[in-house]
Amino acid sequence: MSLEAIGTIGNFDFTILYDDFDRNRFLRSIIYTMSISSACIVISTTLGLWLALVYHSGRRIPRLLIGGFVAIFRNTPPLIQLYFFFFGVGAFFGGLFEGSLVISATTWAVIAISVYITAFNIESFRAAITGLPSGCFEAAHALALPRYLILFKITIPLTIRAVLPSLTNNLVELIKATSYAYTIAVPEILYVSSQIWADELNVVEMMIVMFVTYSALIGCLIYFMKSLEKKLALPGYGAS
Amino acid sequence: MTNITKKVNSWTRCCMALAIVLAFSSGLAKADTLSDIKAAGTVKFGVKADVKPWAYVDSQGNPIGFEIDMAKKLAEQMGVKTEFITVTSSNRIQYLEQGKIDIVLATMSDTPKRRKVVHMVEPHYFADATNVMSKPAAGINGWQDIKDQALCGVNGAFYNKWAAKKYGSEVKAFKGPPEAIAALKQGQCVGFLYSDQILRITKDENSDLSDYVISLKPVNPDYWGMAVRKDSDSDTLAEAISTGITEMHESGQLLDLAKPYGLGGNPFLKSKTTD
Numbered sequence: 001m002s003l004e005a006i007g008t009i010g011n012f013d014f015t016i017l018y019d020d021f022d023r024n025r026f027l028r029s030i031i032y033t034m035s036i037s038s039a040c041i042v043i044s045t046t047l048g049l050w051l052a053l054v055y056h057s058g059r060r061i062p063r064l065l066i067g068g069f070v071a072i073f074r075n076t077p078p079l080i081q082l083y084f085f086f087f088g089v090g091a092f093f094g095g096l097f098e099g100s101l102v103i104s105a106t107t108w109a110v111i112a113i114s115v116y117i118t119a120f121n122i123e124s125f126r127a128a129i130t131g132l133p134s135g136c137f138e139a140a141h142a143l144a145l146p147r148y149l150i151l152f153k154i155t156i157p158l159t160i161r162a163v164l165p166s167l168t169n170n171l172v173e174l175i176k177a178t179s180y181a182y183t184i185a186v187p188e189i190l191y192v193s194s195q196i197w198a199d200e201l202n203v204v205e206m207m208i209v210m211f212v213t214y215s216a217l218i219g220c221l222i223y224f225m226k227s228l229e230k231k232l233a234l235p236g237y238g239a240s
Numbered sequence: 241m242t243n244i245t246k247k248v249n250s251w252t253r254c255c256m257a258l259a260i261v262l263a264f265s266s267g268l269a270k271a272d273t274l275s276d277i278k279a280a281g282t283v284k285f286g287v288k289a290d291v292k293p294w295a296y297v298d299s300q301g302n303p304i305g306f307e308i309d310m311a312k313k314l315a316e317q318m319g320v321k322t323e324f325i326t327v328t329s330s331n332r333i334q335y336l337e338q339g340k341i342d343i344v345l346a347t348m349s350d351t352p353k354r355r356k357v358v359h360m361v362e363p364h365y366f367a368d369a370t371n372v373m374s375k376p377a378a379g380i381n382g383w384q385d386i387k388d389q390a391l392c393g394v395n396g397a398f399y400n401k402w403a404a405k406k407y408g409s410e411v412k413a414f415k416g417p418p419e420a421i422a423a424l425k426q427g428q429c430v431g432f433l434y435s436d437q438i439l440r441i442t443k444d445e446n447s448d449l450s451d452y453v454i455s456l457k458p459v460n461p462d463y464w465g466m467a468v469r470k471d472s473d474s475d476t477l478a479e480a481i482s483t484g485i486t487e488m489h490e491s492g493q494l495l496d497l498a499k500p501y502g503l504g505g506n507p508f509l510k511s512k513t514t515d
Contacts, residue, residue: 021405087422094426102427105412185392185412185423195413198330198396201357 013202016209022196029192030213036110036188037175037217043114044174045167048121049159053151055122056129066122073119079180082112086184109181109188117174124170128162129155161232168225172218179214189213273342273468274318274476283320285311286327286341290416291438292445293501294347294366306501307345310365310494314484328416329396333358336469342477347435349462351398358467359474361481363489365466367508369458370399373424373439374431376453383407383456392420392429399460403433417442421449435462441502463508489513 007017015022055066073081086108093103136158140150182191193206277283287307288295295305303324315322325341332346336358349368350360372391374380380389387407393400395413403409412429414420417438424432425448432439436458443449466481468474488494489512498504 021401087419090426090428091422105423105428183415183419185414185428191413194330194395195400198413199353199398199401201333201353203334 012205013200014205014209015196015200015202016206019200022200025187025192026189026196026209029187029189030217032106032186033175033178033188033217036106036113036178036181036186039110040114040117040174040178041171043110044117044121044170047114047118048125049156051118051122052125052129052159053155055126070119070122073116074123078113078116078177079183081116082109082180082184085112105181105184105186109178109184109186113174113177113180116177117170120170120173121167124166125159125163127166128159131162132158161229161234164225164229164232168222171221171225175218175221176214272473272476274474274480277320277342277477278318281320282323283315283318283343284323284325284341286332286335286344286346287311287324288328288346288416289326290418291347293441293503294438295345306498306503307347309497310488311343311345313488313493313497314481317484317487318480329394332396333467336467339469342468342474343481344467347438348464348467349398350465351462353398354467357470359470359478360465360467361478361485362465363482363485363512364463364508365485365489365494366464366503366506368435368437368462368464370402370433370460370462371436371439371454371458372431372433372456373443373449373452373454375451376455378430380431381455383459386431386433389431390429391431391433392424393433394420397434398462399433402460409433421446437503437506444502 002018004018007014016026017023051066051069054062086105090103090108132155136154137150140154145153178188179190181188182194185191189210193210197203197206287303287305289297289303291305293305295303295307298304308324311324312322325335327335327341327344327346329346329348332341332344332348333354335341336344344358348354350364354360372380372386379385384407386403386409388409390410390412391403393403393411393413394416397413400411400413404411411433412420412423414423417432417434420432420434421442423429436454439454443452443454466485468478468481485494488497489509492513495504495509495513498506498509503509
């Protein structure tokens with residue numbers, strides 16, 4: 001059976017199976033979504049951990065600033081944040097230097113989504129840090145360990161173990177949030193699918209394909225996070 | 241006890257009979273779309289909300305424009321009121337198929353692909369072509385100049401794929417013309433690919449677009465048509481609209497409706513009047 005025959009089974013019209021142009025742009029869009037997601041995951045996790053540690057150190061002004069950052073980017077809808085960055089801040093930059101400083105839509109998408117999920121990550125990491133057993137730190141002080149050693153050998157490893165379930169939630173939300181970038185014409189999965197269905201008028205088919213694709217991508221992330229949890233699990237710690 | 245049992249039994253039988261009658265009557269009561277519209281007293285048009293002067297909104301949020309006026313005249317002929325539902329290029333056909341609207345009247349070009357899915361009503365009510373608006377500094381003077389360039393466009397326009405395939409341009413399709421123009425001004429693309437006449441009118445209306453030019457020869461002449469669902473129920477509705485448009489063309493009423501919106505010079509409309 002040719003691909004065209006499979007693609008047009010019944011009343012369906014899966015043009016991505018038999019049309020080269022559609023198939024290529026759809027596959028490219030999957031790579032695009034994966035790249036944007038990877039960049040955002042790295043940025044938001046690193047920033048989340050670092051800012052949560054700064055917050056935990058208790059100094060007043062950093063606490064205020066970080067608290068303000070979390071409030072702004074957690075309390076506003078991500079799509080509005082994206083519009084603000086692209087159409088608002090972007091218009092300001094476009095007007096500077098005779099339009100030679102143009103920040104691409106993809107860059108804005110990475111910035112907006114990273115910042116949005118960083119706000120959630122800061123709270124997740126903060127919860128993990130405050131939940132760490134104080135016995136470890138008392139023992140560390142008793143051994144007169146320097147602060148940097150406590151940070152890198154005790155706090156961070158234990159925090160990473162504790163944060164994984166909550167972090168998984170946030171990263172799943174991150175991958176889903178990349179679909180907001182379709183509004184600023186970033187060629188990720190939803191944008192390219194909407195182009196294909198506008199050209200080929202096969203809405204239902206592309207919806208099915210998108211659901212399957214996003215489920216598969218997020219399934220991979222969850223598999224990775226779960227295996228990380230298993231690998232880092234402390235023997236005898238937590239419910240058996 | 242037996243009296244109550246008798247009552248319950250006769251009540252159950254009554255319900256079953258009612259259910260059967262209703263099931264059959266819903267089949268018998270199926271009438272065509274035009275009769276449904278006349279019975280309901282309103283016809284639902286799917287219209288755009290951001291394409292001045294064909295269909296946009298006034299300061300109170302009411303729909304106005306050339307297409308809106310045309311819809312009102314058609315509804316008058318059918319003897320019903322109008323209900324306007326906002327659609328975009330990328331969802332107008334889906335709304336029609338789902339029954340959210342009865343007629344698509346949303347700057348839609350007649351293409352063979354669309355004809356497979358909807359019933360295009362002839363005669364067409366407008367005609368336009370494709371063009372690109374850009375800054376002179378971008379150097380877009382011929383269609384070859386858009387080769388491999390980034391263009392801003394509107395999602396759902398049929399010439400987006402044409403430009404991508406023929407010239408290798410990357411068309412960044414946004415929700416509507418305002419978003420595309422905002423991106424163009426920022427420098428995200430070298431030009432705005434859209435309908436020729438819409439581009440000209442948008443440029444005239446906006447003083448901050450005064451240093452942009454529409455310098456290409458308009459290609460892809462495209463005829464705009466209204467559409468109804470592709471089932472036999474909508475045939476009488478299509479006929480009614482078709483007759484209505486033909487009359488409006490011949491009497492010159494359609495051209496008169498276009499004039500206050502600056503569209504009186506459109507060659508297609510002028511050619512359709514019989515004088």
